[in-house]
Amino acid sequence: MTDEPAAVTYPSGIPRPAFAAAPQTPELLVLTGMSGAGRTKAAAVLSDLGWYVVDNLPPHLLGGLVSAHIGGQAQRHLAAVVDVRGGRFFQDLDPVIDDLENKGVPVRMIFLDASDAALVKRFEEARRPHPLQEDGTILEGIARERAIVADARDRADRLIDTSNLNVHQLREVMTGEAAEEDPALQVNVQSFGYKNGVPADADFVADVRFLDNPHWVPELRPLTGLDEPVRQHVLGSEGAQRFLAGYADVIDGALQLYRAHDKHAVTIGVGCTGGRHRSVAIAEALGTALRERGYNVRTTHRDRGSS
Known part of the structure; x- marks a missing residue:
């Protein structure tokens, strides 16, 4: 994190959210990471635990998500899944988080990662291409994504390697990260x-x-x-x-x-x-x-x- 946060640049036509942090400002958890590393499953766990979860949210809309929930009692915990599906907007993630933290919004970032071998196996088993594969191989798509998300990986508060985790183990890890007890059966x-x-x-x-x-x-x-x-x-x-x-x-x-x-x-x-x-x-x-x-x-x- 830099001492002098970069100014946030919002796409044209997108108003910059205006709000002041208050005691009721909700916690924001940014869930990001490599495609195929388990973001969808991790987001589902948070949702089961009562978090308000938004998937595939462009970073410049994070401020609007927080401001819409300020003062609310029911949904104090917010989570946003941000990844390379947002295209060029993913590059806005770092300055947007700086801006939110400067306003007093508690932000935590979890980055889900996995080995190249594990990711290749998962994409092959799912029989779907990597989102950045284009006309190349799955490994080429993974390499492109790693370059794009490198800064987010370095900045993350928590790095979770899911290479050897099954869905049940990932649930246990995410439940611990959310500091919640798993809902009773x-x-x-x-x-x-x-x-x-x-x-x-x-x-x-x-x-x-x-x-x-x-x-x-x-x-x-x-x-x-x-x-x-x-x-x-x-x-x-x-x-x-x-x-x-x-x-x-x-x-x-x-x-x-x-x-x-x-x-x-x-x-x-x-x-x-x-x-x-x-x-x-x-x-x-x-x-x-x-x-x-x-x-x-x-x-x-x-x-x-x-x-």
């Missing part, structure tokens, strides 16, 4: 009736039609699985408690491994014939069992009101 337990079809988004489906059906008990028929008499009838059925304990164990084991595969939400469908009695009671009991094991659980009943 959301578990949705939904009761349903098979006569209305299985929920399309269910990751697991439990069929509880083997339990005694309260539908055939006249005084229970008009009630639902949320009513205590029905709940007692269903949970007191032969095999109900054994099924609940065993199924909770199976689900617990799967949920513990899901976050390692970058999954943020899991839907568990619990079905009976109509979706009013057995499935509702079991879904509620399963939700309680999973909450007791520390999971964030939401229980819904798709067909409880159907006849």
